[in-house]
Amino acid sequence: MESLNSILAELRGNRSALFSFFSMMPKGGDLHHHYSGSIYAESYIAYVIEKNYYINTETLEVVKELPTPVAATLPEWQRFSKLENLEQVKLRMLRKWSDKDFTKGVESNDEHFFATFPSFSVASKENYVEGLIELKKRALNQRISYIETIFISLDLKTITVPNEAQYDQVMLYCQRLENKALLTSVLDELVERHEFDIQKVADKHNEMVKQLHTVSKMDDASFIMRYQNYAARFRQPTDMFIELLACFYSAAQSPLIVGVNIVAAENGEVAMRDYWLHMQFYAYLEAKYKGVQYAIHAGELTTGMVQPEKLGRHIRDAITIAKPTRIGHAVDIIYDNEFTSTIELLKEKDVVIEINLSSNEFILGVANDMHPVELYYKNGIPIVICTDDEGVLRSSITEQYVILAHRYKFTYDQIKELVINSIRRSFIKEDTIKDQLEDSVKKGFVDFEQKIINHYMALVFEAPANPQLTAAFTEKAVNGNGANRPKLKLTNFAL
Numbered sequence: 001m002e003s004l005n006s007i008l009a010e011l012r013g014n015r016s017a018l019f020s021f022f023s024m025m026p027k028g029g030d031l032h033h034h035y036s037g038s039i040y041a042e043s044y045i046a047y048v049i050e051k052n053y054y055i056n057t058e059t060l061e062v063v064k065e066l067p068t069p070v071a072a073t074l075p076e077w078q079r080f081s082k083l084e085n086l087e088q089v090k091l092r093m094l095r096k097w098s099d100k101d102f103t104k105g106v107e108s109n110d111e112h113f114f115a116t117f118p119s120f121s122v123a124s125k126e127n128y129v130e131g132l133i134e135l136k137k138r139a140l141n142q143r144i145s146y147i148e149t150i151f152i153s154l155d156l157k158t159i160t161v162p163n164e165a166q167y168d169q170v171m172l173y174c175q176r177l178e179n180k181a182l183l184t185s186v187l188d189e190l191v192e193r194h195e196f197d198i199q200k201v202a203d204k205h206n207e208m209v210k211q212l213h214t215v216s217k218m219d220d221a222s223f224i225m226r227y228q229n230y231a232a233r234f235r236q237p238t239d240m241f242i243e244l245l246a247c248f249y250s251a252a253q254s255p256l257i258v259g260v261n262i263v264a265a266e267n268g269e270v271a272m273r274d275y276w277l278h279m280q281f282y283a284y285l286e287a288k289y290k291g292v293q294y295a296i297h298a299g300e301l302t303t304g305m306v307q308p309e310k311l312g313r314h315i316r317d318a319i320t321i322a323k324p325t326r327i328g329h330a331v332d333i334i335y336d337n338e339f340t341s342t343i344e345l346l347k348e349k350d351v352v353i354e355i356n357l358s359s360n361e362f363i364l365g366v367a368n369d370m371h372p373v374e375l376y377y378k379n380g381i382p383i384v385i386c387t388d389d390e391g392v393l394r395s396s397i398t399e400q401y402v403i404l405a406h407r408y409k410f411t412y413d414q415i416k417e418l419v420i421n422s423i424r425r426s427f428i429k430e431d432t433i434k435d436q437l438e439d440s441v442k443k444g445f446v447d448f449e450q451k452i453i454n455h456y457m458a459l460v461f462e463a464p465a466n467p468q469l470t471a472a473f474t475e476k477a478v479n480g481n482g483a484n485r486p487k488l489k490l491t492n493f494a495l
């Protein structure tokens with residue numbers, strides 16, 4: 001809609017105007033979204049206080065039961081109800097369990113970010129119903145109608161693999177020689193020996209997800225929630241493969257679990273060492289479970305995190321070996337010494353890039369002209385705008401669109417295209433649900449555009465000479481020099 005393009009172009013330099021614009025705009029889906037990192041720390045803190053768990057007032061570790069009998073005699077271990085300075089402790093917890101007030105010092109940004117997850121896991125691994133309800137409430141507030149959340153890891157503690165260390169060694173040997181044939185035979189053997197037990201675990205997991213989904217009343221006319229399974233890339237090869245195998249089997253069986261992902265710090269020692277193996281695992285499982293959709297966190301790296309020769313390879317390896325339909329982050333493509341061919345490959349294979357602007361800025365320090373979002377978009381690679389971990393990052397989907405429009409000059413029509421992508425490129429299994437979501441987002445845009453033209457413009461623009469506000473905001477009026485050209489009431493702070 002051309003007049004909306006003109007209006008957004010005028011608002012671009014003023015973030016308060018952009019926030020007010022994007023708060024109202026329908027935003028479709030959030031496709032790169034971690035459940036536990038999306039709950040705000042306030043909720044976790046309220047939960048452990050309500051349960052009256054124990055806290056170590058020095059380290060801020062929270063536990064259900066005291067770790068040792070000796071701990072009962074130590075003054076630093078207290079039940080929350082016994083704390084005299086609860087408000088102060090809450091504030092310290094908020095800072096430890098999220099990026100609130102974070103300043104780089106002893107800890108780096110990425111260390112602080114990844115350390116929040118084990119800190120709040122005492123709360124995030126319980127109370128899923130309330131967590132899901134919080135996410136839905138926020139989604140509706142933010143005009144999001146679909147979330148695809150990376151949800152609960154499969155509970156594989158009952159699966160034991162005899163000779164696990166030997167399997168690990170053989171797989172590492174395969175990786176050193178890039179011997180796919182030998183690796184395949186090892187994986188075949190693991191599948192044959194453990195598939196039955198893994199399927200039992202996965203069936204239980206699927207039942208639990210279904211129950212949580214139903215009890216928390218996720219789906220209705222205004223909102224749909226779907227889930228991804230995940231494996232943690234810091235695990236040793238055998239554990240990692242077993243976890244991914246369980247993820248794929250589970251996703252193949254459940255209508256609610258629509259995809260598989262791989263998570264945790266990509267610059268971790270094991271994650272870097274075993275990247276080739278992980279891509280081979282995906283390729284193997286894709287062939288075994290045809291039709292299971294998956295995304296990969298790849299290229300969440302930047303200069304200074306790893307040695308230069310280790311940058312710029314993961315995205316290419318992901319597309320050529322694992323062949324995901326979506327890639328999360330993908331910011332290290334700028335270091336790819338085969339940059340042009342990787343871009344061509346992404347385009348050719350129609351791979352969607354999940355863009356996480358606030359996350360990349362906090363964890364990697366990648367923002368502004370260091371972020372490749374425009375390189376992707378302007379070269380015809382589909383992108384979607386996502387939050388990643390809005391709780392830990394203390395961000396929101398609205399903020400992601402504000403940053404996008406403020407920094408990168410996307411037009412309104414282009415932004416609408418990204419919103420539609422966020423439904424079309426979701427892993428939702430039922431086409432009818434996808435179509436309904438797309439229809440309702442499109443209807444939402446019609447209402448939104450009318451609201452902007454009929455009510456909003458008068459709030460941020462000086463009244464034009466022509467009293468017909470709508471007519472005044474045609475492309476000609478906004479771009480021309482005539483008396484009808486509307487003037488923004490607000491100061492332009494464009495970068």
Ligand SMILES: [Zn+2]
Binds near residue numbers: 032033034297328388
């Ligand atoms: Zn992520």
